[in-house]
């Protein structure tokens with residue numbers, strides 16, 4: 001399946017969760033068996049070319065793809081969770097995204113000193129979420145040089161925000177506009 005065919009499986013919902021946001025919804029993509037398999041195949045091929053030892057996925061949509069790619073590559077998966085979900089002492093970071101603010105938390109004991117993480121999420125918009133996740137992983141001792149996404153919204157410049165942190169960005173498909 002080509003990236004254009006994957007793009008056609010993403011549903012666009014205007015004015016969600018706020019007026020003016022064009023929400024790029026991956027639930028239609030993952031409901032399609034071929035679409036889901038092709039997405040995980042493409043992410044895995046591209047992740048395999050990177051020198052990484054583990055994958056971190058961002059709650060919630062990053063879990064869907066991150067754990068699948070980690071399993072394919074035989075790597076461990078670390079969930080970067082939203083506030084209050086982890087049952088152990090955490091480190092956390094507040095951040096802003098395209099349509100709000102939130103807090104991410106991790107269990108720092110799951111991060112080995114210097115271990116090389118690939119950050120994986122469904123969508124890159126402003127980059128605020130991915131940047132926060134990378135800073136948190138680094139605070140715990142990880143190296144984070146690469147981030148991978150199914151969808152990129154280049155007009156929101158998330159790749160520039162991540163580049164300023166020394167992080168390369170890879171998106172399977174892109175949508176112009178917000």
Ligand SMILES: O=P(O)(O)OC[C@H]1O[C@H](OP(=O)(O)OP(=O)(O)O)[C@H](O)[C@@H]1O
Pocket residue numbers: 058059060061062096097098099102121122123124125126127128129130158
């Ligand atoms: O690049 P940014 O502007 O930071 O936006 C991208 C983030 O926004 C969405 O997550 P959301 O917080 O809506 O959470 P969800 O995965 O739980 O739906 C998306 O899954 C990314 O994590």
Ligand SMILES: Nc1ncnc2[nH]cnc12
Pocket residue numbers: 021022023024025097098099123125126178
């Ligand atoms: N436009 C958008 N669609 C879906 N998820 C998003 N996360 C941030 N911006 C988004």
